[in-house]
Amino acid sequence: MMKSFARLNDKGLTLIELLAVLVILGIIAAIATASILSLVQNSRDKAFVGNAYALNEAAGYFVKREVTSGNTLAQRITFSMVSEAGFMEAFKDPYTGNYIEPSDASYVEIDGEHIRTVCLYGENRNLCSYQGASGKPIPVRELSIDLIVKDN
Numbered sequence: 001m002m003k004s005f006a007r008l009n010d011k012g013l014t015l016i017e018l019l020a021v022l023v024i025l026g027i028i029a030a031i032a033t034a035s036i037l038s039l040v041q042n043s044r045d046k047a048f049v050g051n052a053y054a055l056n057e058a059a060g061y062f063v064k065r066e067v068t069s070g071n072t073l074a075q076r077i078t079f080s081m082v083s084e085a086g087f088m089e090a091f092k093d094p095y096t097g098n099y100i101e102p103s104d105a106s107y108v109e110i111d112g113e114h115i116r117t118v119c120l121y122g123e124n125r126n127l128c129s130y131q132g133a134s135g136k137p138i139p140v141r142e143l144s145i146d147l148i149v150k151d152n
Helices: 002-009 015-069 079-084
Strands: 076-078 107-111 114-121 125-127
Touching: 015 076, 015 079, 015 107, 015 114, 015 125, 076 079
Parallel strands: none
Antiparallel strands: 076 107, 107 114, 114 125
């Protein structure tokens, strides 16, 4: 009789064992969620920096066209100027999903025929704060996700 009673207890899990499994699964889910959210934010940051590089490239084509046409170049080439010339369209803000329309707020600065700095404004973040100075464009070679600043 004792043998049959012992076998009945071995067929299932106790409530404590089930709770322990649920706690472990909860901890794993929390760690995974934090990692995924970090990856998503990192991807958005890289996309925003990519938009700054796209503005840089489009402005480079704009400069080449103006030079070959014999026109004088302004020191500042805006997103609006590049867009009107057909080199870049509105782009999607990776943080909000809304399109950033061409404006004079985002620009590149040139020295002669070479683009030196970039300043890009999104809806709630910008790449236009170099060495702690707000509104100071960032040298193209130093563009990175570390320089993205959240607007107030």
